[in-house]
Amino acid sequence: VAKLCVCDLLVAQCDVNCCCDPDCSADDFSLFTTCSVPVVTGDSRLCSQKAAVYSLDVEANPPEMIFKLIDQVNPSIFCIHATNYKQALSFSSPEMPTSENFDRLLEQFGSAAFSAEPDSWNVNTDTPNASDANETHSYQYGVPIQTVDSFLRLPSPVVSSWCSDANPAGFLVNQATRCTRAVSVEKCGDIQALSMLFYINSSILAVSTKQLFVFQVNITVQSVAVQSLNRTRTLLNDSDVLRLPVILDELCLNTVLGVSYHITYTDAGEIIEAAASFVLGAINKAALSIQQSFEISFTQVDTKPVPRSGNPGYVVGLPVRAGFRLQGYPFPGGTLLANANNYSPLTILQSTSEQDCLAAQGARTPVLFGYNMISGCKLRITEAMKCQPLTQTLLDLLKGQSFPEYVASFGNSQAQDVLDWVPITHLHVSEQSDSERIYHIFQSSCQIPVSLEIEVKWTKYGSLVNPQARIVNVTATITTTTVKQLPSGRERTIPVTSSVVFTDISSPAEPGYKAWPTINAKLPFDFFFPFV
Secondary structure (H helix, E strand, O other), X not given: OOOOOOOOOOOOOOOOOOOOOOOOOHHHHOOOOOOOOOEEEOOOOEOEEEEEEEEEEOOOOOOEEEEEXXXXXXXXXXXXXXXXXXXXXXXXOOOOOOOOOHHHHHHHHOOOOOOOOOHHHOOOOOOOOHHHXXXXXXXXXXOEOEEOOOEOEOOEEOOOOEEEOOOEXXXXXXXXXXEEEEOOHHHOOOXXXXXXXXXXXXXXXXXXXXXXXXXXEOEEEEEEEEEOOOOOEEEOOOOOOOOOOEEEOOEEEXXXXXXXXXXXXXXXXXXXXXXXXXXXXXXXXXXXEEEEEEEEEEEEOOOOOOOOOOOOOEOOOOEOEEEEEOOOOOOOOOOEEEOOOOOOEOEEEOOOOOOEOOOOOOOEEEOEOOOOEEEEEEEEEEOOOOHHHHHHHHHHHHHOOOOOOEEEOOOOOOOOOHHHEEEEEEEEEEOOOHHHHHHHXXXXXXXXXXXXXXXXXXXXXXXXXXXXXXXXEEEXXXXXXXXXXOOOOOEEEEEEEXXXXXXXXXXXXXXXXXXXXXXXXXXXXXXXXOOO
16 A cells, blocks of 8 residues: 555656655755645455555644554444455456356356355365265255255246246245246147146255255145136145146147145254145146246244234234233243234224224224224113223223233334334223313212224434334323213213324434434433533
8 A cells, every 4th residue: 555646647747745756855845835645555345454644744844744554443233354365356347148158147147146256265075074974954044945856946037037946945934926938839738837647746955954864854736726818716625636738629738836844853953844735727828828826935833824914014904913911921931922813913903884883892993003993873862871891891892801011113024023113002082071070079970981093103224225113112001081961751862982093203314414324222311421
């Protein structure tokens, strides 16, 4: 870096204020006012590097240039320790695709993952270590699922919409892809990707291993649905029968239109079951291509699949997930369990055509994220109604049999992640005036709940490019009113309502300013002492 000088533009001449220019003399430095380039460094991504520092000593007579060579440390936790990949130090022109080399380039770089490492990095696999030969590993997140001959394929589009069979399915990575497959009725029996056998003929290795002998999991056929040319589907009863493509009357039957894998694993990262569901269809002679869809999902053994309302943030129109507190929470070992029926959504009163509150008991509708909702009914009060039973009936009507205590902050919040659940704040408001309150004390009257208002405050969380909806506060407000004792033979009708309002409290990003990350932390009370 001592020989680098980016401000040296003139040949054999001194550049003004260029302190690193070797053509400048002491007389030239005496005329400088500042150093236009005070620090010269190499690659700023290096963890440690030399830096040439230039400055002017204006107190000297005449002013002179001061040069220092120092060691500069990169404060970033992501830095380059050593530049041992020499090819990266210079730019090499990439090979441009042509009609002659396109197939070769697509085979090399067309898959979801490829290696561009130099040959010097390759490890000699001809002489494996004795310890590696017996090495077994449980599957980790994202590791390709191994089969006897290769890996579990999940075809996907690469550089275009055409299907590439080189995409491996990653462990615990739920995926759904759709791509286009070139077909020909005359050769449909020869196209492997159109046959069920192509997707189930290779057994899955239970663990990621290099051993020759390891437990293998066969892929079983869970269900088979047949789709007609008008897109109606029929579920077959004999799903265990292998149906291969067959040509009949210029149609190719039993071609694979969709595959859905379901993998069951243990908490130790071992695969114990694998099942596949197929959608088969027919293609006519005029078809040159078909659309295929592929999906894979994972379930831990002895657990039930958990429906999500987003991943991670909520998706507009999906239910708001709710739950209540188990015994022991928030102490160590305590967890949250979702509401009845496992992960039941937050619900409100469902309006009925009769508009009768007593007939609407038990009718609930889920609260959908982002949708402001209102529902209600009418309550007919007679002189025979008792205050206490009527109050409890209306509370059960508004809140349901078991109103949740917590709401999931994210659409994929898990029950064991207690910090991902937001407690519901309960408020009680009375509509009666001071005179009515005095009357309620000294006269025969009843205070009953007539409305439940739920306010859900949410914010945009994460990157500005792809913000995720996160619930930060939920408030449930019960409003009560005073009903006086009715005279004999008189009736009164009172409206009862439930409502949900979603409020976006995100702070808008200021245009022209960089969005800095924030840390949601609580500082000590005297952190800014003696300043306010």
